[in-house]
Amino acid sequence: MRVVLDGMGGDYAPKETVKGAVLASAEIEDEIYIVGNKAAIEKELNKNGYKGDQIKIVEANEVITMEDSPVKAIRKKKDSSLVVGLNMIKNGEGDLFVSAGNTGALVVGARLILGRIDGIDRPALASIYPNITGGEPNLLVDAGASSESKAGNMVEYGLMGSIFVEKVWGRENPRVGLVNLGVEESKGTSVTKDAFQRLKASDLNFVGNVEAREVPKGACDVIVCDGFVGNVILKLTEGVAMSVFKLVKQTLTKGIKNKISALLIKKDLTQLKNAFDYEEYGGAPILGVCGPVVKMHGSSTSNAVKNTIIKGLPYAKENVVDIIRHEMLKVQELIEEDIEG
Amino acid sequence: MRVVLDGMGGDYAPKETVKGAVLASAEIEDEIYIVGNKAAIEKELNKNGYKGDQIKIVEANEVITMEDSPVKAIRKKKDSSLVVGLNMIKNGEGDLFVSAGNTGALVVGARLILGRIDGIDRPALASIYPNITGGEPNLLVDAGASSESKAGNMVEYGLMGSIFVEKVWGRENPRVGLVNLGVEESKGTSVTKDAFQRLKASDLNFVGNVEAREVPKGACDVIVCDGFVGNVILKLTEGVAMSVFKLVKQTLTKGIKNKISALLIKKDLTQLKNAFDYEEYGGAPILGVCGPVVKMHGSSTSNAVKNTIIKGLPYAKENVVDIIRHEMLKVQELIEEDIEG
Numbered sequence: 001m002r003v004v005l006d007g008m009g010g011d012y013a014p015k016e017t018v019k020g021a022v023l024a025s026a027e028i029e030d031e032i033y034i035v036g037n038k039a040a041i042e043k044e045l046n047k048n049g050y051k052g053d054q055i056k057i058v059e060a061n062e063v064i065t066m067e068d069s070p071v072k073a074i075r076k077k078k079d080s081s082l083v084v085g086l087n088m089i090k091n092g093e094g095d096l097f098v099s100a101g102n103t104g105a106l107v108v109g110a111r112l113i114l115g116r117i118d119g120i121d122r123p124a125l126a127s128i129y130p131n132i133t134g135g136e137p138n139l140l141v142d143a144g145a146s147s148e149s150k151a152g153n154m155v156e157y158g159l160m161g162s163i164f165v166e167k168v169w170g171r172e173n174p175r176v177g178l179v180n181l182g183v184e185e186s187k188g189t190s191v192t193k194d195a196f197q198r199l200k201a202s203d204l205n206f207v208g209n210v211e212a213r214e215v216p217k218g219a220c221d222v223i224v225c226d227g228f229v230g231n232v233i234l235k236l237t238e239g240v241a242m243s244v245f246k247l248v249k250q251t252l253t254k255g256i257k258n259k260i261s262a263l264l265i266k267k268d269l270t271q272l273k274n275a276f277d278y279e280e281y282g283g284a285p286i287l288g289v290c291g292p293v294v295k296m297h298g299s300s301t302s303n304a305v306k307n308t309i310i311k312g313l314p315y316a317k318e319n320v321v322d323i324i325r326h327e328m329l330k331v332q333e334l335i336e337e338d339i340e341g
Numbered sequence: 342m343r344v345v346l347d348g349m350g351g352d353y354a355p356k357e358t359v360k361g362a363v364l365a366s367a368e369i370e371d372e373i374y375i376v377g378n379k380a381a382i383e384k385e386l387n388k389n390g391y392k393g394d395q396i397k398i399v400e401a402n403e404v405i406t407m408e409d410s411p412v413k414a415i416r417k418k419k420d421s422s423l424v425v426g427l428n429m430i431k432n433g434e435g436d437l438f439v440s441a442g443n444t445g446a447l448v449v450g451a452r453l454i455l456g457r458i459d460g461i462d463r464p465a466l467a468s469i470y471p472n473i474t475g476g477e478p479n480l481l482v483d484a485g486a487s488s489e490s491k492a493g494n495m496v497e498y499g500l501m502g503s504i505f506v507e508k509v510w511g512r513e514n515p516r517v518g519l520v521n522l523g524v525e526e527s528k529g530t531s532v533t534k535d536a537f538q539r540l541k542a543s544d545l546n547f548v549g550n551v552e553a554r555e556v557p558k559g560a561c562d563v564i565v566c567d568g569f570v571g572n573v574i575l576k577l578t579e580g581v582a583m584s585v586f587k588l589v590k591q592t593l594t595k596g597i598k599n600k601i602s603a604l605l606i607k608k609d610l611t612q613l614k615n616a617f618d619y620e621e622y623g624g625a626p627i628l629g630v631c632g633p634v635v636k637m638h639g640s641s642t643s644n645a646v647k648n649t650i651i652k653g654l655p656y657a658k659e660n661v662v663d664i665i666r667h668e669m670l671k672v673q674e675l676i677e678e679d680i681e682g
Binding site: 132133134144147148179181188189190192211212213214215216217228229231232233234235236237238239240241243244245246247248 | 473474475485488489520522529530531533552553554555556557558569570572573574575576577578579580581582584585586587588589591
C-alpha cells in the first residue's frame, strides 16, 4: 500500500506530521508519500535522522489553512498539499490519504476530486466516539459533513459505518443505532421515524433507537444521526467531560488532605483522561467517496499521525470502498425513495 | 397566590408530593391545593402531622400514568389530577400548577386546556441546565415539546426564556444563545441560519451562535434550540457526566492508596455530584400557554417538590404570562414570516 500524507495540514505541520511518518515507517512495510514543501519536509526528515527510502516527498507548494473557505480553497489552490494528495488517490498513485488539515476542505475536496460512490447521495464524515464506561470506542456518522440529512441518508450512514467498523476495526456484525428522542418506534421527527423504518427493513444489525444518554455508554457500534446532531454530540461530550474533569481536579486540590489525595491518584486520573484521547484511536474516515480518506485532529502530534496511518491502512487494504459500492446495491430501494422524491 | 399541586403525578406520589407540600407550607404564606385521591392525600397529611388550613385537598379520582398516551389521556381522563388541576388554573381557581406527572400529557394538557398565548405558535417545555463549571444553572428552550422547530419558533423560545429568566430567576438582561455548528453567522442548517438573523434583529440580548462545547460552561442564560437537539443535550449531558463520575469513582477505589484518597475526598465528590442535582433548582416551566405550569422530575422527592413550589411562585407572582403576551407583539413580525408562510 502507498500512504499519501498531507505534510502541511494541521497545527503542528510539517514537524509532527513528518515525525509521525518516520515513527509509522518503523512499524509498517508500506510506502509513505509526504506531500508538501520539499525543503521543509526534508529538513524535518533530517532532524529525525531518517535515511531510508520508504518515505518519499511529493512537492506541493500551497497550503490550505484552517481559515480558508472549503469550496474556494479546493478550486483555487491546485498546488496545495491537500489537492495534490487527493489527486494522487484519484490517479491511482496512492491508496490511502491522511490529513490533519481543514476538515471542510477535506470533505469538499474528497467529494469533488474523488467523487461519490455510485448510489451514495451524501458522503459522510465519521468520527470516533469514546466509550466512557471503558470499552472500545464507537463510530459516529455523520459528524458534520451534512447539517441536514434525509431518512435515506441515514441508511447510507448506517451501511457505510457498519462496513467500516467490521472491515477496518475488525468488529463482527456491528450494532447500528439511531439517535432519537426515545426507544419507541413512534418517537422522533418525521425524518428519524422514516429512517427507523428503513433501517429496520435493511439487512444491517439495527438495534433500534438509542437515546443520547446511552451513547457514551457504548449502546451501539455505529451511531447514526444527522450532521447537526452529530456535531452537538461530539462537542457536548467534550465540553461536559472536560468540565467534569476540571471540577474533579479543583475538588482534589482544594484542601491539604485533598492535596495528598491528589498526588496519590494523579497518575490514575491521567489514565482516565486518556479515555478521551482520540489520538490513540486513529483518524476519522470520510465515507462514501471513491477512495479511502482519513481525517485526523488539527492538533495531532506525531503519535496521532503514526496511529492514524497504521490504523487507517485497513481502509485501503480491505477494499472498503469497493465493499460499500457493492453493498449499496442491496439497500438502493431503501434510499432512493426520498432522495429522488 | 394559590398553588395547585398534582398530588398523584410522579414516581413517589402521593407520599413525597404531600410531604413536599407540607415542607413548602412552612416557608410560604400561599395556599396549596393538592389535587388527587382524598383518602390517600389525607393519610399522607396525617403521617406528616399536618393540622393547618393552608393546604387543601381537591378531589380527583383518576391518574394519568407515565405509560398513558398524552393526547388520549387528556381527552379521556377528565377526572385525573392533571386535568382537574389544569382546569383550576383555567377557571381562575389557582395561580400556579405544579406536576411531576407524565411530561407529554402535561405539555398537551397545558396546550389544550389553557390554550396558547395569542401569537405564540409553539409553546415550549423549558429545562434547567446545569453550569458544570460551578456557576448558576441556565434555561434550555425547547427541551422537547416540539421535535421540529421553525426559525420563528426559536425567536419565541428566546423571548419566553429571556422573560422567565429575568422575572422568575431575577437575572438581568439574560444572554440568549442559539445552539449551532459554529459561532459564525454563516454556519448551520437553513433553519438555524434563519433563526440567527431573526434573533439578531430582535431586542433580545442575543449573544449569537453557541457551540455545544460551550453550553455546559454557561455560555448563555437562555439556550435556544429545537426540541430534538434539546433532548439530545439534556440526555447526553446526564449520560456523559454520570459515566465520568463512575469512572472517577472506579479510579479512586482501585488501589489501596487510592482507597485512602477516596475516603479523604468522598465528601467533596458528593458535593460535586450535587451540581447535577436538578432538585435544588426547582422545576421546568412550560412557556407560551395561558397560565403558569411547572414540571418537576418524575422521581422528585419531597425536597424537590418543596423547591419547585417555592421557586415556581414568581412565575405566577410576576405575571410572566402577561409579560410574554405583551412582549410577543414586539417580535410578531420576526415570527410570522415563516409560521404563516
